[in-house]
Amino acid sequence: xxxxxxxxxxxxxxxxxxxxxxxxxxxxxxxxxxxxxxxxxxxxxxxxxxxxxxxxxxxxxxxxxxxxxxxxxxxxxxxxxxxxxxxxxxxxxxxxxxxxxxxxxxxxxxxxxxxxxxxxxxxxxxxxxxxxxxxxxxxxxxxxxxxxxxxxxxxxxxxxxxxxxxxxxxxxxxxxxxxxxxxxxxxxxxxxxxx
Numbered sequence: 001x002x003x004x005x006x007x008x009x010x011x012x013x014x015x016x017x018x019x020x021x022x023x024x025x026x027x028x029x030x031x032x033x034x035x036x037x038x039x040x041x042x043x044x045x046x047x048x049x050x051x052x053x054x055x056x057x058x059x060x061x062x063x064x065x066x067x068x069x070x071x072x073x074x075x076x077x078x079x080x081x082x083x084x085x086x087x088x089x090x091x092x093x094x095x096x097x098x099x100x101x102x103x104x105x106x107x108x109x110x111x112x113x114x115x116x117x118x119x120x121x122x123x124x125x126x127x128x129x130x131x132x133x134x135x136x137x138x139x140x141x142x143x144x145x146x147x148x149x150x151x152x153x154x155x156x157x158x159x160x161x162x163x164x165x166x167x168x169x170x171x172x173x174x175x176x177x178x179x180x181x182x183x184x185x186x187x188x189x190x191x192x193x194x195x
Contacts, residue, residue: 036080053065053069056068085106086106089104089106103161104157104160104161105118105160108156109145109146109149109156109159109160110146110149111146112142112143112146112147114146115141115142115143115145115146115160115163116138116139116142116143118142118160118163119138119141119142119145119163119164119167120133120134120135120138120139120142122164122167123135123138123167127167130167131167138167141163141166141167142163144163144166145159145160145162145163145166
């Protein structure tokens with residue numbers, strides 16, 4: 001990523017070392033806009049875009065190309081707006097070295113319907129071979145997750161992930177294998193494996 005700023009390196013370092021709470025949303029928005037501009041100004045990206053525009057101008061009236069460029073710019077701006085929350089959440093989670101946080105819903109789930117929507121989407125995208133659309137089992141887990149979130153002493157941010165785990169069947173393989181017995185330090189685990 002190439003970021004072009006009008007500041008000295010010392011000012012850039014000072015800005016990076018500033019606590020996050022000192023940044024205001026408008027300032028961060030302008031920084032985001034500068035990042036987009038810098039990404040589009042990168043040599044390879046800029047040359048590719050210029051070549052596409054040049055080819056369009058060769059075969060089409062320039063007024064039509066200008067209108068098309070405005071439409072495409074609007075489409076991309078809308079795409080950024082529509083997916084920004086999801087992408088910024090994923091990027092922050094990755095930066096915090098917690099990839100599981102990127103899989104959390106971008107808004108808190110409170111009602112059973114929220115959980116049904118969230119789990120149904122997860123099942124459709126990842127477990128479609130096992131669950132049909134509007135599967136009663138998925139809906140039941142979602143309702144239980146909504147109920148549990150208000151009754152147990154578990155942070156609300158963990159409930160959606162736990163609800164996803166409930167969609168899976170877990171199998172523990174045990175056998176009379178010497179490796180299992182020699183690697184079991186816990187006597188209660190050795191007793192379970194011995195059965």
